[in-house]
Amino acid sequence: MEGSAYALASGTIINAISIGKGSAFGVDLKVYAKVRLIDDGKNIVKGKVLDANIKPNLIERCVKNVLEYFGLDYSAYVETKTEIPIKSGLSSSSAVSNATVLATFDALGEKIDDELVLNLAIKSCFDENLTVTGAYDDATASYYGGITVTDNLKRLIIKRDKLKEDLDIIILLPNYKKNVDVDRMKLIKDYVKIAFNYALKGDYFKALFLNGILYASALNFPTNIIIDALSAGAITAGLSGTGPSYVAIAENGEKVKEVWKKYGKVIITKPNNEGAKIC
Numbered sequence: 001m002e003g004s005a006y007a008l009a010s011g012t013i014i015n016a017i018s019i020g021k022g023s024a025f026g027v028d029l030k031v032y033a034k035v036r037l038i039d040d041g042k043n044i045v046k047g048k049v050l051d052a053n054i055k056p057n058l059i060e061r062c063v064k065n066v067l068e069y070f071g072l073d074y075s076a077y078v079e080t081k082t083e084i085p086i087k088s089g090l091s092s093s094s095a096v097s098n099a100t101v102l103a104t105f106d107a108l109g110e111k112i113d114d115e116l117v118l119n120l121a122i123k124s125c126f127d128e129n130l131t132v133t134g135a136y137d138d139a140t141a142s143y144y145g146g147i148t149v150t151d152n153l154k155r156l157i158i159k160r161d162k163l164k165e166d167l168d169i170i171i172l173l174p175n176y177k178k179n180v181d182v183d184r185m186k187l188i189k190d191y192v193k194i195a196f197n198y199a200l201k202g203d204y205f206k207a208l209f210l211n212g213i214l215y216a217s218a219l220n221f222p223t224n225i226i227i228d229a230l231s232a233g234a235i236t237a238g239l240s241g242t243g244p245s246y247v248a249i250a251e252n253g254e255k256v257k258e259v260w261k262k263y264g265k266v267i268i269t270k271p272n273n274e275g276a277k278i279c
């Protein structure tokens, strides 16, 4: 029994860690998962990350959680191939767990229950200590595509929307160390609420900018990088997730790349409003 699926990276509009509510959007960078199940009653699950030097603990956990949910003692082999920078704030953990759970459902021939797939993926991220709030904003943007505005603590989607697909999404990967100082992020909660209200009203670009400035300041990442993107014509820019990556949205991504390339690697991609798929 074999299955395969992909899911999306997501850019941050509102990082949910300080207020429990967040917002994210699907980006056209994918992670692919392949799962092979063996009905041998041994329950041995082995994973391999094909193109990155990281442990397979999350993908093995995802397969184990799906098999446990359905009460199956199969063995399994799972592998991933990714376009998504890891530990950068582009929610690779949400993308990988979505893709792996979906691929396992595919291998089992199980009917796809979106909320069940999402909850098993989020459970796996919690099991591997990879999330603070469950990152339901990132998880739903990765799974459904487009923009999601969410209450992560209640696992509720408050609003969904789409990004114009002719916009460029520019991602900067500077050589800074990731910083997930939750106490410092909670210090800015009153101001993140202001930014979140912009997302609720559908003013996502203002929300992304304010959120980016606030979290970059709280996590000691440079804020001038965000302003540099605006100087190059970006509609908006900000820190993505807990960083260190920055994300900008522009009609002409090349101009933003020109000002950002001195800070690190720059990727120009597109929004993705379609979401995860069995492939």
Ligand SMILES: Nc1ncnc2c1ncn2[C@@H]1O[C@H](COP(=O)(O)OP(=O)(O)O)[C@@H](O)[C@H]1O
Pocket: 031, 049, 052, 054, 055, 056, 057, 058, 059, 080, 081, 082, 085, 086, 087, 088, 089, 090, 091, 092, 093, 094, 096, 130, 131, 241
């Ligand atoms: N391609 C992949 N294959 C397997 N596991 C992955 C892959 N990409 C990310 N992961 C898992 O997700 C973790 C990174 O998630 P996280 O720390 O939340 O960073 P971010 O979500 O900002 O990328 C990695 O340590 C690894 O456990």
Ligand SMILES: O=C(O)C1=C[C@@H](OP(=O)(O)O)[C@@H](O)[C@H](O)C1
Pocket: 012, 014, 015, 016, 017, 022, 023, 088, 089, 090, 091, 092, 130, 131, 132, 133, 134, 135, 137, 138, 240, 241, 242, 243
């Ligand atoms: O762990 C969490 O609860 C979250 C992690 C952040 O994303 P990254 O893990 O990509 O930094 C953030 O954007 C998200 O809203 C909530």
